[in-house]
Amino acid sequence: MQLAADINTGQSFAATAPRAVASVTPASFADKRLLVVIRFDKPDVAYEPALYQALSQALQRRPDATFDLVAVSPPTGNPATARDDADAVFRSMTCMGLPAERVAMAAMTSPTATTPEVHIYVH
16 A cells, blocks of 8 residues: 555655654643544454545655554553554554655553553654
8 A cells, every 4th residue: 555645756655664762651642633543442443544544644844754663561461462553553554665764763651541542643
């Protein structure tokens, strides 16, 4: 899947190196614009069409946008599960043509999460 002119900057990233993940708190993102929430509440969540559309719209409005991709785990959940989900979303984003350096990754526990989630913020 390609995001054509919306995301593709002429570079393709088929494989990416492991990403550094910062530990953050929900307060870290209180002033940022939430673009997408993907809840992994069942196996094989079909998030890519909605992700594609959200990224396309964000980049039409702001071609130089960067994104924070946050693995969110519930207080009683396994943070590794949320991180694995975030890694899958990151791979989807780069396969769509978004350069890896435009995505910062983080992880946090949220008292409002009931399942592993991935939040994507745009700035």
